[in-house]
Amino acid sequence: MLADQPAPERFDVEPVNSPKQRQPLYAARKKIFPRAVSGYFRRFKWLMMLVTLTIYYVTPWIRWDRGAYAPDQAVLIDLEHRRFFFFFIEIWPQEFYYVAGMLVMAGIGLFLVTSTVGRAWCGYACPQTVWVDLFLAVERFIDGDRNAQIKLDAAPFTATKAVKRIGKHTIWLAIGVLTGGAWIFYFADAPTLLSEVLTLQAPLVAYLTIAILTATTYTFGGLLREQVCTYMCPWPRIQGAMLDEHSLTVTYNDWRGEPRNRHAKKAISEGKPVGDCVDCNACVAVCPMGIDIRDGQQLECITCALCIDACDDVMTRLGHDRGLISYATLNDYNQNMELATGGTGTIQPGRIRTAAGKLVDKIKHTDFRSVVRPRTIVYFVGWSAIGLAMLTVLALRTPLQVNVLHDRNPVFVTLKDGSVRNGYDVKILNMTPNPRIVAVTLEGLPGGSMSLPDSRGKASQAIAIELEPDKVLPLRLYVHADPGELDSAKTRFQIKVTSVDGLTAIADVNFEAPETQQGKAK
Numbered sequence: 001m002l003a004d005q006p007a008p009e010r011f012d013v014e015p016v017n018s019p020k021q022r023q024p025l026y027a028a029r030k031k032i033f034p035r036a037v038s039g040y041f042r043r044f045k046w047l048m049m050l051v052t053l054t055i056y057y058v059t060p061w062i063r064w065d066r067g068a069y070a071p072d073q074a075v076l077i078d079l080e081h082r083r084f085f086f087f088f089i090e091i092w093p094q095e096f097y098y099v100a101g102m103l104v105m106a107g108i109g110l111f112l113v114t115s116t117v118g119r120a121w122c123g124y125a126c127p128q129t130v131w132v133d134l135f136l137a138v139e140r141f142i143d144g145d146r147n148a149q150i151k152l153d154a155a156p157f158t159a160t161k162a163v164k165r166i167g168k169h170t171i172w173l174a175i176g177v178l179t180g181g182a183w184i185f186y187f188a189d190a191p192t193l194l195s196e197v198l199t200l201q202a203p204l205v206a207y208l209t210i211a212i213l214t215a216t217t218y219t220f221g222g223l224l225r226e227q228v229c230t231y232m233c234p235w236p237r238i239q240g241a242m243l244d245e246h247s248l249t250v251t252y253n254d255w256r257g258e259p260r261n262r263h264a265k266k267a268i269s270e271g272k273p274v275g276d277c278v279d280c281n282a283c284v285a286v287c288p289m290g291i292d293i294r295d296g297q298q299l300e301c302i303t304c305a306l307c308i309d310a311c312d313d314v315m316t317r318l319g320h321d322r323g324l325i326s327y328a329t330l331n332d333y334n335q336n337m338e339l340a341t342g343g344t345g346t347i348q349p350g351r352i353r354t355a356a357g358k359l360v361d362k363i364k365h366t367d368f369r370s371v372v373r374p375r376t377i378v379y380f381v382g383w384s385a386i387g388l389a390m391l392t393v394l395a396l397r398t399p400l401q402v403n404v405l406h407d408r409n410p411v412f413v414t415l416k417d418g419s420v421r422n423g424y425d426v427k428i429l430n431m432t433p434n435p436r437i438v439a440v441t442l443e444g445l446p447g448g449s450m451s452l453p454d455s456r457g458k459a460s461q462a463i464a465i466e467l468e469p470d471k472v473l474p475l476r477l478y479v480h481a482d483p484g485e486l487d488s489a490k491t492r493f494q495i496k497v498t499s500v501d502g503l504t505a506i507a508d509v510n511f512e513a514p515e516t517q518q519g520k521a522k
């Protein structure tokens, strides 16, 4: 009976991850030898490199006078005393919300920048980009430009090659040491730590930090380079969700460049359609990621815009309009593509040029006004609102604070003389780098008085205390009152701390007494 049944249908399908189709997750690195280029974006990148490296290396050495009791360093992460100094701002651990606010601002700022000008962070300001650019400049200085580098790489290992290799890697390592060295100065007084490091008296963790950062800087900047962006950094994946059709990004305008031709004059004389791209590969040769922007938007593209400089140079030399590769929005690109194809799907150069060879007026040119749109406005307003809120809180912040915790068990004690005593744990925070004299007083507690554990029961209306600079003073405080003078078993009153220089900190607390005794004396 089984033999009579027809064979089951076989579907023409193949698993997407079959060994035949499976792509390797990692491709071995192919050496890239980016050619030097000059132009507007290259100059901007040099400027960004100068600014970012200067900020990084110089910041710990900026001095800021905080008096005799605090380090005179403008930016300092003082892990030992759990303080963060930033010029006139001093942040304590319980004020970590400032740091959280700054992180949220950095996140929204990244959203704002990416939605307007794409991966500008990757192209100009990311430490990986900046340090790779620096390492490439060293490589070019020692080995020469692209062609010389390729030649040297293929050459047998001679004494000249050995000297160049040793020289290049030594400078790279020196940059790594300086990078790690600069980092540790953010965590201690820089001049003191420098002399300790040089005299081998610094803590072990300082040397370990320099060693680790030297190794990572050398490996990421000199050896892995573009591999870090392609395989290690999550940002290229995240940015896809932030771009939209109005975001500016580096674009090859194939509506103008295609059909590309190395021999344009000959093709034109033969009546063939020819675009502006002369297929010179200059844009590929300068790319630090080693990719071809003419293949469209790619995850590897860090939008450094060096291909724009390279192509603009070629277009200028050929007497064409610049901007064959340019910053453009997808929206404008699509409109121009529609114009160039006329809906046929084939680019027709004659549709975008006049008889005189000029680009027609209908072409949509992207300008930087496209950055102002509802989405970017929302990001900007959110970013500014958080910044303003933080500035307001900072401006209203008082550097003298008091926190009070009422005893839970027992909430009160009745003394021999019939008065009632409540105990409190008080913390007075002097958040300035100077000592302070303060007076602790009570307000709103009829007949109330205070004593400290060493007052031997002697209560007073005010207690004077000296606060150490930049310290928290824990205090055990007893408050006494006659329950006959109180209106209820629970009285809300204030513990007030006033400094001689006029600062005031107030804590609202309860005074508790037995239920039955209130008002007896009245």
Ligand code: SF4
Residues within 6 Å of the ligand: 250, 283, 286, 287, 288, 289, 290, 291, 292, 293, 300, 301, 302, 303, 304, 305, 306, 307, 308
């Ligand atoms: S394709 Fe152009 S913008 Fe993208 S990484 Fe290469 S040179 Fe930079």
Ligand code: SF4
Residues within 6 Å of the ligand: 252, 257, 276, 277, 278, 279, 280, 281, 282, 283, 284, 294, 310, 311, 314, 324, 325
């Ligand atoms: S540099 Fe310009 S002209 Fe040369 S290949 Fe690239 S896009 Fe074409």
